[in-house]
Amino acid sequence: MAKIVYGFGSSHGPLLSTPPEKWDLRAADDRLSLRHPYRSKIYTFPELVEARRGEKDFVQDSSLEVRQERHARNQKALDRLAAKLEQVNPDIVVVVGDDQHEWFFDDVQPSFTVYCGKDVVNTKIDQERMKTKSPGIALAMSASQPPEDQTYPVPQSLAEWIIEQAILDEFDVAASMKQRANEKGVIGIGHAVGFIYRRILKDKPVPVVPILLNTYFPPNQPTAKRCYEFGQSIGRAIASWGEDKRVAICASGGISHFVIDEDFDRRMLTAMQNRDTAAIFAEPHSMFRSGTSETKNWITVAGILAATDLRMNLIDYVPACRSEGGTGCGMAFASWE
């Protein structure tokens, strides 16, 4: 029988791969943006600065000195996760991430997708596409995309087993049996899986089951409760899969961004550490917007691991602040051991 031997969660935001002195490139984007979701409202940047006055000294928090300290902590935590995964040496990694208009677009946008093709390609950076990105994003693209195409095997029988269990558990999950393609060829796996393979697995072709949620885009984002229950279904599938394999589970993304909400982050991380589902489910749906919605990738993983004896250990929580409005990313790194 398969066994879940390890779990881990890692933020994957571009700031992790951007030198601190270049974080201003993203801060410049923030200042131009007219839509900053924060708690129950949406703010322009000047409104956000005004609304958060008195909350924390974000000018100090985004100073170069503080950024350098936080960047160093982020790298240390990522290195620690990479070393731990190398030591655990799982046969398979199940990565729960989100699709951010990478494979799925307005023509069809599934709430839950399990990829079950025979392999999956992380394509090299498309130079044309890179030119369409803002400089702050373009700079960090190599963190999730390799210099040359990388192919990772997919354990199809486990992926299909997860889908079958989901259907029995009344989740009408989408099955992606073939990597999406356009006129240029296959569309590479998205950043949520790509970052984990590049930064944590160092492009080692460990078999992967990519599970993609639509956390980001209205109108069909699943609720936190639904994500947790979907995770429980995945956990049941892995535990009952007949192959003798050691499986690791990964939550990719989060926590709050692009407006950092430290209170929310600590509430969610504490709730996951304490297996406090009541606290997770009590969080209003409107809190999970923009990048913060990726917290649902973690909640799904908490569901997968719920029936195991693995316990979440927070390696670090790093509010990587880049502007006077408290924008950036609440970076979290955890392992379940």
Ligand SMILES: [Fe+2]
């Ligand atoms: Fe993301």
